[in-house]
């Protein structure tokens with residue numbers, strides 16, 4: 704089970720998250736988010752191990768701007784959180800890892816994902832919110848039983864120390880990773896390392912059990 708810690712922006716805080724063994728770190732390039740990183744120089748990306756995927760998170764950003772940031776900061780992955788089309792995503796596939804986020808409400812039509820299947824590496828299922836992300840609220844994970852494509856997915860939306868144990872109830876073969884954000888913060892964009900340490904232990908435990916069963 705992979706772990707992505709999202710909404711980071713401070714170099715020292717990012718180093719501490721990297722030391723925990725995060726597989727992905729998310730840097731939000733959406734200026735309406737309280738976790739917006741205006742200047743990626745502040746994130747100290749040169750100091751983190753190459754094994755960690757530096758993920759730019761975008762909401763309806765232009766392809767040119769995304770490409771510029773990939774080139775300038777060596778982003779390894781992009782997460783598209785707006786209304787980006789499958790063709791838009793496909794233009795980046797095989798250059799960087801592409802995650803396409805979808806907001807899940809009380810119901811969700813997984814048919815709309817069929818078009819994206821060959822154009823992305825992962826889906827990220829988040830809680831539907833007008834803010835596009837970072838709601839701190841979880842959705843009803845039972846809905847995932849209706850997902851039948853073979854693209855692996857990250858579970859996102861309101862994951863916290865209180866509900867992370869419950870990922871064990873998700874038996875889906877494409878369940879690939881978890882995305883941790885606002886429930887692990889001391890303030891927007893600053894992660895609580897002690898809380899994350901506990902979360903990593905829970906996910907590790909889940910992964911060990913998964914391998915055994």
Ligand SMILES: O=C(O)c1ccccc1NCC(=O)[C@H](O)[C@H](O)COP(=O)(O)O
Pocket residue numbers: 709710729731733736737738760762784829830834835836837838839840859860861862882883884885886
């Ligand atoms: O976190 C934000 O502020 C945000 C705003 C706009 C688009 C995406 C955003 N976050 C992207 C993520 O991957 C978050 O981790 C995801 O939305 C879940 O956040 P949370 O519910 O706070 O755990």
